[in-house]
Every structure is written in C-alpha cells, then in structure tokens.
Amino acid sequence: MKHPHPNHWRGLEEWEDPTSVREQAETEFIDTPLRIGAEPGRRDFLKATGFLVAASSFTACSRPPEEKALPPVVQLEGDVPGKSYRYATVCGACPSACGIVAKVRDGRPIKLEGNPAHPLTRGGLCATGQASILSLYDSHRVQLPRSAGKESSWDEADSRIAEALSAARQNSGAVRVLSSTLTSPTLLRQIASFVSAFPDGKHVVADPVSASAILDAHERTHGVRRLPHYQLGKAEVVASFDADFLGSWIATTEFTRGYTESRLAEQAPRKAAWHTQVEARYTVSGGKADERIKVAPWEVSATLEHLVAKLASLSGKAFVPGSAAPAADVMAAIDRLAQRLWNARGKSLVLYGANEIAGQQLANFANELLGNYGSTLDLSLPSLQRQGSDRDLAQLLAEVAGGKVAVLFVLGMNPVADLPLSDATRQAFERIPMLVTLAPREDETAAIAKIHCPDSDPFESWGDAEPVAGLVSVQQPLILPLDKSRPALESFAKWAGKPASAYELVQAHWRESIHPRAASAVPFETFWHKALHDGFAEVKSNLPVAGAFATGAVTPLGKQAAATAMLQLYVKPGMLDGALAYNPWLQELPDPVTKATWDNYASISPAKAKELGVKNGDIVRVAVGDTALELPALVQAGQHDALVAVALGYGRKISARFQDFGPKWIDHRATTGANGLVGVNAASLLSMEGNTLSYLRPGVTLATTGKRQALAVTQSHHTLSVPENLDPGGPPRPIVQEVYLSEPETFPAHDPEDVPELWPPDHPYPGHRWGMAIDLDACTGCSACVVACQIENNVPVVGKDEVMRKREMHWIRIDRYYSGDVENPSSAHQPMLCQHCENAPCETVCPVLATVHSSEGLSQQVYNRCIGTRYCANNCPYKVRRFNWFNYPREDKLANLLLNPDVTVRSRGVMEKCSFCIQRIQEAKISAKQEGRELKDGDVVTACQQSCPANAIVFGDMNNPESKVSKWVKNPRRYRVLEEINVRPSVHYLKIVKRSGEKPGEEHHG
C-alpha cells in the first residue's frame, strides 16, 4: 500500500513516507539504555541490572538525615531568629522552687537566671539551679517507658500499671506513692485524688535530706506540722546551730539574699548584724560567721539548751537544762550570744540544723522567747519547701519490708540510693509486685523497678509551684519534649483514668483552687497571664491558723553520754542530695569550703589526721556498727577532732557515665573511682532509728588502709600567710583585706588614681568604661557564679585528672583563704576573674596581638589569632587565664544544643579567660540602639552578677558617675588586688567587714 501524502510536509522524506519520519522523530532524543517497545536483549538486561545494582548500592550508602524540625513557614509573631527571649518559670532542681527566667534562643532554652522580680530570691540562682538546665539536654535520659528493663511503649506500660492497680483495688492492696517534697499544688492534688481512689492508698512524702524534725517539732509546739518560712532579711542577729543555711540548708538562695542584705554595712541605720555559728563540722556558714563556736558534735544540742536557759532567765521564765554544761569558754560565748539575741528581740533568729525533734523544739522555744514568731519566722505563710515526714517513710519501709505494698510509685526520689536500706528491705523492694519509678534516668531504683515511666523535664512540660504558702508560680514549657517521656502530672491523670494534658490539669487547678485565693478580683485569664508573665502570683493562704506556743511541749534534754567520735553525713552545696550527680558542672564545681571536686571524702580535723598519720587522699575506713566505707581522707581546718564528715549524694549510678570522661592521652587517669562511679554512696551510714532519718551517728571508727586515691582539689595553699619556713617577715599579703567596725570611719581614703604616672594614660576610654566591683563581705563562696559563667561562656568541663593537674577551666574561681587559728579559722571567699587591667601585663607580651585592650576597658582575647605561647598566662599576676590544653570533647550532640551561640567554642591550643560577658554588652548595646536610647545602668548584667544570691557583684560603666559600680568604687571599703604593681585592674573589691574584735595592728590585713 502506498503511503498517503500528507497535506503539509516538512521535507521530501516526509512527503514520500510520513510514518518512518514520525518514528524517527519520536526516538531521536531518547537515550535510555533500553529500547522502548523493542524486545529487551541480553545486553539490555545486563545494563539494566547493572544500573539497578549500582544505583541501589549508592542509595544505601548513607541514610538521609532524619529531619523532623520544619522551618516555621509562618513565622511566629515577634519571633526573630538569633534573638533571645526570656520566659519566667520555676526551677525544678530542688524543692526550693525558686523563680527563674529561662533564656530561649532559636527555640532552645540555653540559660537559666534568677527572676529578679521573684519575692523570695530576687534574682539569685544557686549553682544547682544553674546547672539543672543540662538535664533537658541529657542524652542519657530514658527516652521511652521501660518494662522489666526493656524498652516498651506508653500503652504497654499503662496497661500493665492499670492491671496492677485494678488488682490492688479489688484486693484492697496497698497503693503507695513515694515522693520527695513536691511543691506543685496541681501535682499534689492529682496524686491525692489518685491515691484516694484506692481502699488503701497513700502519698508518702520523704526527703533524702530531711527536715522532718522541724515540722514535727512545730506540730508539738504550735499544733501544726509546718516548716516556718525563715526570713533572714528581717533577722539582725542569727544564731545557727549546725544549720548551714548559706550552703545547703533548705532554701539557701533566699537565705543568702536576706542574710547579706541585712548585714550590709552601708545601710542607714546600720543594723546590729551578728551571726554566731555553733557547729562541729566546718561549713560555709561557719566560715562566714562573725563568731564560730566549735563544739563536739554531741554538744550542739546541749549548747542550744543552755542558750535557751539563758534566754528563759532573761525573759523571767524558768528552764532547767537537762544536759551537761559545755566548756566554760563556750558557756561564756553563749552568755554573750544570749544577750545579743535578747537585745535584738523580734529581729533575731535561732536555727537548728540537726534532724532531731527535741533539739528543734528547743530552737522553737528560743525563737518564742525572743518573740521571733511572726517576724523572722512565719508560720502563717509557711515554707512548703520541705514536707517530708520521716515517720511516714519509716512506716512505708516497714510496709515494704512486710510485703504489704502492692503498687509503689516513686517520684523525685531514689530510695535505693538515698536511704539506708538493709539487704532485706532492698530485697523487699525488689519483691513489690508493681514498683514504678518516674525517674528521668536509669538510677538505682529504676534498676529494680518493674516499670520505668520517665518523667519529663521541667522545661518540657506544664506545671506549677507553691514554695511558700501564698506564693504560686507557673512552670511553663520552653520546648517540645525531646524524647517520649511524659510529665508525672499526665501519668497520674492517666493512671487515675482521667487522662488530660498537663496544661489542662494545671489550668483547671488554677481556675478552681488558686484563682479564688487571689487578693484582688481579676478575671481568671488576666490572673493567669499575669502569673505567667511575672513568673509568680501572690495569693491568700488557705491554711488554718497556727496555734499558740505550747510551752509544755518543751522538755529538757536528757543527759547525753559523750561519744568518742561521731559521723556526720551532710550534703555539699551544688551537689546536694545527688539527684544531679549526672551533671558534670556540679561534679567539677569546687566545694566552697574544701575546694575539692569529683569526689566525696571523709573530712577529718588536722589533729585527728596527725593522730592517724593520714594525709589528704589516704584512704580510710569509716565504720559505724557493721557498715563500713572506704573513702579518701580530707583534712579540714576548723573541724572538731571528734567528727568525721562524709558527703551524701555520691557514688550514684547516674555518675557511671563519667568513666570515660576527659581528654584521652597516655597519662590520662580515670575520673571515676574503683567502683566506676564518682565518689562513694554514704547513704548506707544513715540511720532510720526512732522514725527519724539521722545524719549524726555515734560510735564511728576510723582506720587507715594504706591505699591512696588522689583528690582533685583546686587550691593547694589555704592561707594568705606563706609557709613559716619561707616567710620573709612582714604582714600577710594584702590580697583579702578587712576592715573593722571598731575602726573610726573604716580606713584611710587612698585613691589609687592619684598614683603618679610618668606617661600619659594609654587608654582614654571616650565612651563606656566597663568595670566591676565585688563585695567580699557579701560573698559567701556559694559558687553560683562559677557555674553561671561556665554555662554562659561555653566553658568546658575537663574531668578529675585535669583538675588534679590544675587545669580546670573556670573563668571565675573562688579563692578561699583561712585566717586565724587553724583550730577555728574564719574563711574569706574571693571571686577571682580576669581583672581587665588598664596596664594589662598579658597584652604587652603576646607576640601576635591576640589579646588587646578595647576602647571600653575590656582586655579582649582573640581566639582565632591566638597561637598559644601561654606567655600572657605566665605574666598574669592573678593567673586567671585558662589554656585549652586539649580539644575538650564535645561529642554529645544533644548537650551541644545548650551551647551559647553568642560565644565561640574554643579549640585546642588557645588561651581563654573572662570577657566581662562581652556578648551581653553587645546584646544590650544593640537593644538600646534599636530602641533609640542611651545604654543605661543595669542594661548589662554579667552572668556571674546575675546569678549571685548575695548580690555581691555589680558591673557597669565607670564613666557614668551615677552607675552602681561607680558608687561602689567610691565606697571607703574599696580596694584593688595587687594595687602596688600598678596594673590598674578594672575589678574592685570591697573589704570584708569584721564585726568583732579590734584591728590587730598597723597594716595588718588578710
């Protein structure tokens, strides 16, 4: 058949055979290896196979990264990438529930600060609180519920728990919730309603560091089981009997702020500030006290009793002490103290630290005699920060031991590690049919729990807090949960059969119970939003009124047999009860008193050490009864010879992660001890006798073992006096200076700016001139600033070995110097950071100009210019420069989310040091510029200053005569460290105020 000719044709070929041309045109640009339509040949098959094999192996080479985060297509209103936002919330690190402001940057909370508006802490935040943000970015958190040690799902966990609960309901089995003090009213109500649904349900509150005796004592004396709200700010004379209220006792941040404000020497009229500490252990408070009375550990309560007797006689009442009178010099001191307290009636405070009811009743009596209830102790709006009941705990342990508990939920506690469980009790815990822990990490209790339902981090979930009755806060989430954990609030709602989100639960509770307590009638939405914004709301208390003091409740102490030696278990500031033992910042934080890191130890007095022939780091065997622990010894000046003190909170399973910590090299030594953990858990030495958790144990014996375990102590020399055999004579170095209140108008006005100079000043400082002033009289050494700075400035944690090599990286450190008698010294704490010298010795010697002076008075370190000669560090008279000896590992990707994006992460081989938080200066300048205004005083707050619970640090522009720092610099107490070498530091110190004694002699400082 002849092809029909097309109507329109492109060429002769098409005109002749249009079909073939079309076919050609169709296949002309096809370059597939397989001919379409044609039957595939052998070669095509092989080509295709080859391609598929190659292509599939290529695609298998790498998995595309799992991307869950989506960029906000519609950006949140007002949300600017790279800008920090601050949200008020609640600190979850301990039951103090301080108000905090979390700095959120690009959707991630990266720094916590105290909430300056919060009525309790007013801006301070302790080291523990600062460090607690790491818990959010902890890659060792339990990601999913676990059932019998294996990963499970929430559905499975919930259904198993529901089975156990329904069985308990039917069999009237005991359902118990064991928690530490919970300050969240919503959670408390949730648990209460949960346990009330069972025939035998109970919520047991117990604290590893118990203050149960204080509550019990008030139940006896005032008829209400409450913890008074101690108001140190109103107290002028404080007598503390072994209560380390500046270090670790209850709410130290709040106490520190009140204490330092009350003692401020510059206020008019000046208060009769006085602090006496009676103790056997050497505590932060003891070192700070105006008078420290060292007594044997068993004499503390007797001393209190004799004080009570004196006070009673002053008030015309009769009280005959039952205990033997302490030594004559102690009695004389007690007489003076009683008089001081008496003179400051209603403005004084007697604190008693030990967890024993009889002693606490005496303290209550003393405060009652002094009329302190209602002024310095508030029982109508009590503190809710310790609610634990040792009696309930003892009962629970008995029930567990008796196999009576069917279901036990554990929340905020780690009973296996926190409590002195006998082997039988421990096994009984394992036999509980349904033991559920809500711990966020794999702790000792989780190891024996049937089901592990991880609680969310406080920054991931809604919650609330009422640390002091009438002061409520909302805890708002700052980030979506990073894993599949579930807030305890939601878990209990689910198990109660009424699932709801934490947000709904909190809001509902606030609507029903909190809002009606509001002082003024505002709509709920307004109330809620204001509380969210401010971080707190003040409401009326719903507690019944406390009864009058029942004098009959106070009974004299019995005669106490003098023990030969006593063990005291205490908690370190920072580490506290060990719940944060996973936290490298806290592990590496030097203890304010001993300056030891990464370990607990048996603290003994110098005389005792001499008697035993042990030095720091010699392992001793501490035995009480059948229980014994082997710990390195640490010789502590000022401690009573009859006392051995061991810190709790160590030897935790969650510290096992530090086995491999620190830079690796041939001489590297492990950070953990022989047990693979940091320190040794001393909880087994606690006693639970008489329904009271006792931290003081008589009959302790010490024995040497001949073994050694070096301690990582950051400061090897402890006084300003040089060793006697090397002393050139003359006064001690004037590094920490003191001024006596007895001195007329303090000290000669010496203005160092008058020092004659040969040359005109190098640095004119036309704009700002940044400077800092630190009040040494206020500083307690609590070390909150150290951790705050470490987090703000991405300062690495280096591990025990590096600390032992004296290479810790803290940009601000606290030098602690003892003064006075080694038997009973007082201590001075001196925060030491880059002094930003005007004539900086470091700046001239750097060959590559890696450290230069700014026109605003900052000594700046240029990391990427630094080649690491370390000449600057050698030439620094303060030795505040820190060298990156290694590339410190930053392998934990999750933890890296916490890095401050405004601060460079330094690499190996460069020098670093305090920058006066230059990123904060820049941030404040930019905001001021955007708002079209001048920078004003208080716009720039450094991390250390912000965190300081004692308000001991001010920072600002010294060119502005009205700035706070300029005013502090004009204070007659002002001096500069090493003024005589004329480096002209920009950091000024205010001298310590000595409230007792006379100036010892001309020019005798430190």
Add this chain to the structure above:
Amino acid sequence: MADAGAFVRPPLITGDKSIAQVTQDVSAPMERRPGLLWWVAFLISVALLALGALAIGYQIATGVGTWGLNTSVGWAFDITNFVFWIGIGHAGTLISAILFLFRQRWRTSVNRAAEAMTLFAVMCAGIFPLIHLGRPWMAYWIFPYPNTRGSLWMNFRSPLAWDAFAVSTYFIISATFWYIGLIPDLATIRDRAKPGFRRTLLSIFSLGWDGSFRTWQRYETTYMLLAGLATPLVVSVHTIVSWDFATSVIPGWHTTIFPPYFVAGAIFSGMAMVLTLMIIARKVMNLEDYITHRHVDVMCKLIILNSSIVGLAYMTEFFTAFYSGNTYEQFTFINRAFGPMAWTYWVMLSCNVFIPLLLWIKRVRMSLPMVFVISLFINVGMWFERFVIIVTSLHRDYLPANWTSYTPTSVEVATLLGSFGLFFTLFLLFCRLLPIIAMAEVKGVIGHERAHHHKKAAMGHNAVRTVQESGAEVLQ
C-alpha cells in the same frame, strides 16, 4: 719581645706538625670508614632523636596537655630547653668571633667545632619555641609579613617577637660565618677527594676556591667583617632571651640583672659544652696534638670567670630581693632556696658555683677526666638554672590560691632527650663529613710558631699574612 713571649708560652700545637701532617690528621677521619665507637654513638643519638620525634609528633597531634604544665606554670621544660640550647651556642660564637677579633690564636683548634656546636644548638633551641605553641601550625604569625588580614600585624612590644628575630638572626649569621670559614678547608678536601659525587659537591661548596692571593685577601676581609657582625650577637641574643623574663611582672623574672647574668651564663654553659665535646673528640679522633692541655686550661679559666659572674648574679638576686622590701620578691627567692623545689636550686648552685671552684686548682685543670666531669656538671647545672628561674618563679607567685607544683611527663622528658639526640646526631655527622678542626687556621698557628723559631721576627705576624702563607703552603 715577641721571641721572649714565645719562650714563655708553650706552643699551641704540639707534636711539631708539618703543614702536610695537619691536612693529613684532620682529613683522616673523613676519608676512612667510621669506627665502632662512632657507630655506637651515632645509633644511640639517632635512637634518642627518633624518641624525641615520636614525642613531639604525639604532642602536636594531641595537645600541649601532654606536658606537665598547668594554669600557673605555663612554661617549664620547653622554654628551659630553649634557653639552655641557645646558651650552649654562645660559646661557639664567642670563640669564633670575639676571640678572633682579640687575636686569641689558641682558638683555631676549637673554633670550627665550637661553631658547629653553635649551629646545632640553635637548631635544637629553635624546636622548642615552635612546639611549645598551642597551635604550632600558626607559628609564622609571629613574623611581620604582608598579609591579607586587614591591618593585622604582630606585636613589636612583645619580647617573644624580639626573640624570634634574635634567634633567627643568630642562626643566619652563625651559619654564614661557619660556612665562610669552612671554604678553604672544603677546597683542601676537595683537592684530596677522588673524582666523583663527593668531589663535585665539595667543588660546588668551596665556591671555586683557588688559593690565590686575591682569594685569600677577600676571604680574610669577609671573615673579619662577619666576625665583627657576629660579635654583638654574643651579647644581644641572650640579652633578648632574658627579656622574655625581665620585662614581665612576675617576681623572680622581673629583674634588671638578667641580661648580663644570662650572657655570662650562656658563655659559661657553652664553654662547658665545648669542653665536653672537645675532650671526647680529641681522644676519639686522635687530635691530642691539636687540642692540647693548653686549650683546656684556657677554657677552664674562662669557665672560672663566668662561674664567678654567675655566682655573683645569684647573690645579687638575693640581695636585690632583700633590699627591695618587696614581700613577693623576697618570698620568691626564699622559696627558691628552701621551698618545695629547693633541690633544683641547690643542684644549680652546686653545679654552677661550687663544683667549678675546683678549677682554680691547676692540677684539676690539667686532668682531663676531672675537667670532663666538671664540664658535665656545669651542663646539668645550667639546665637547672633555667628551670629554677622559670618554674620556681611561676609555681608560687602573687596569689597563694594559684600556687601549684610541676612534674614533667614522659612526653616532656622524651622531648628533652630527643633534643640531645638531634644535637649529637648532627655533631657526629659533622665529625664524619667536615673537618672538625680549621686546617687553614691551624696551619697559620704552626706558621706562627715557625715564624718565631725559624724566621726573622721582622717578617711580622699579622693574621692575614700568616694565614695567607699557610694557605699558600696548603696548595704546595
């Protein structure tokens, strides 16, 4: 007059050598296979060098943290070794330049080896400022060079920058001076060498030396000028090194006495090292006629002088501290002598001041084993001097809270051993490959003696002439 002097002074070269014998004696070690002793020494040196290289490689890969330094003690072995080796070099320059200008003709037997020692010591020294850096790969930033980093320059106020200039200048001048001095001898061994690679190489490096009067004249002029250039370096290099410490604010470092004290110390340690090396070399390489008791005696006297200066400096430091009334300064020195690191101070004092007192006794100076042992002690003592200055000042300075201690790590010790390995490897290679004694100059000394013994005194004996004479004789 001159004749009378010749009778009083013993001859510089004993054994009544002829000029040809000198060439023969000095060239012999280069022209025969090395002996067993050389091989043993060489292998030990190379092994130490390898150990050091390993340590340095590990340290650069891992970080300066592999050393025992800490926040307070930022320098220890590194800068101690640096100053020690730089100091060693100074004797070489003193002998070759200053003694040349002062016409101290006994120097001819030792100057070549001393200069070689200078070069190798400076090489060893140069390693340490480089590897002590946190980021050694950025070391070139210390030099002023045009760069694209804006107006970023180096810091001309920093003594470390001065150091870099001083040491690099020192190395360049010393190497040039040494090489220029070598040219006539290279020509001599070139002429003795069989045709082949070695001869070609020697031809290149002897720069076509022909021994003509004009060549000699230019050579002598150049040599004299270079000696003049090198002379200030003897004083300047260690002065500048001492400024690393003197310009600081650290008690024990901040001392104006440091420049003369360091220069004297440098020459002291260098002389000791020259003696150590020469006493071995004369024995091993049969050069007893060239390096005589007289040489040793003269060098011992120089050591006595410098030991006294150093001892005086030690006392002056203590006096200054006492007289200053500065409690930090006073403490630093008391701490040096009686503190936890006092043993290093007493090692230093014993080795540098007490033991060299023995050299006042002529019998001791004449006993080579005694001198050798004393020279070793001085080497140790001078190393400790720098260690004492650096570490004892840093470990306890102003704030007692900063007080630390210092213990070296294995890596640091290996690096120190490695620097000795490098030094001795280079020196042993030098002994094998180049004339260890400046033949041309020694021949001048023989000629000098002969001029007194056999020729008319009226001939005169200035350096140019005598060397020219001997040079002419070499070619005969």
